[in-house]
Amino acid sequence: MKQSNIFHQYAWLLATLKRYKRMTLEEINERWIADEVAEGNPLSRTTFNRHRDAIFNMFGVIIECGKGFNGYYIANDGVFADGSVEQWLMSTLTVNMALSDSATVKDRIILENVPAGEEYLPTIIEAIKLNRRIRIGYQRFGGEAYEKTVEPYTLKLFRQRWYILVFTGHHIATYALDRMLSLEMTEETFEMPADFSPQGYFAEYFGVLTDETPMAHIVLRAYGKMANYLRTLPLHQSQRELTSTDDYTDFSLDLRPTADFIGELLSHDKGLEVLEPDDLRQRISRLVEEMRGLYVTDSEGK
Secondary structure (H helix, E strand, C coil): CCHHHHHHHHHHHHHHHHHHCCECHHHHHHHHHHCCCCCCCCCCHHHHHHHHHHHHHHHCCCEEECCCCCCEEECCHHHHCCCCHHHHHHHHHHHHHHHHCCHHHHHHCCCCCCCCCHHHHHHHHHHHHHCEEEEEEECCCCCCCEEEEEEEEEEEEECCEEEEEEECCCCEEEEEHHHEEEEEEEEEECCCCCCCCHHHHHCCCCCCCCCCCCCEEEEEEEECCHHHHHHHCCCCCCCEEEEECCCEEEEEEEECCCHHHHHHHHHCHHHEEEEECHHHHHHHHHHHHHHHHCCCCHHHCC
C-alpha cells in the first residue's frame, strides 16, 4: 500500500473518532466502508490494531476501548491542544484527506502561499532529534550573507513562515527558514538545557519576536463582530473576556507587546481599541498619526 494511502487511513480514523467520540469496531467498519476509505473493502481487526499502534507511535494519540462499553475512543484528546504538533499534524492530514477526495474541484480551492525554506525542515528536525549542531548560510533582508554554526532548539510556524529558535553559543536567536541560503547537519552534538521549555519561552509573546519588551496587562475593546473573531481565535493564551455590551466587548491579555503584536492590533483597523496600559495606547496613537502622514493630500500640505 502506498504511504499516502496509509496516512489517509490514519487521518480518517482519527477524524472519525474525534467526530463520534465513542464507536464500536463494527460502527467504525460501517463508516469505513460507506466512506470507501479502502476502496470499499472492510476494516479488519488486525488492520485496525496496526493502525492504532502506528497512530500512537507517530502522533502520541491513544485509542482505547472503554470499560463496560464495547467501543473505542481517544483517551488523551488533550493532545490536540491549540498550537501542539499533534494538532497541526492532524489538521494537515485532515486537509490532505479532504483535498485528495476532491480532486475534481481542486481549482476551486485556494490555499495560502508558504515562502521558501520548507526543504530544510527534514534536516532541522533530524538535527533536533539527534541534538546535532547545524551550519546555516543566512541573509537578512538588506544585509550581508554569512554562515554560522548553531544549536537548533525549536521550530515554530507563524504567519505562513517557518522559524527556528537556536542557541548561537552566546544567546538565543530566531532565524526565518525562507532567508536561509544553505543548511547542513554537522557531526557536533550539544546538550539541550534540561530546564528549557519551547512553549514556556514563547508563552509571554504573541509571535516570534522575543525581545526585552516589558510584560504588560493589556485591555482591548472589540467593537461589533470583532468580539466574535477574538472569541473564536484568541490573540494569546492569556486572553480573557471581561465584559460585554451590545456595542463592544472588553478582553484582557498578559504578554509583552512586541512589534508583531502591535502590527496585529493595527491590522484590525477600528475594530480594536487599546484601553490599557496608557503607554501602549499612546504608542498606537502615534503610529496611527505617522501612518496618516503617508496619506496626506497635496491640499493638506503634501
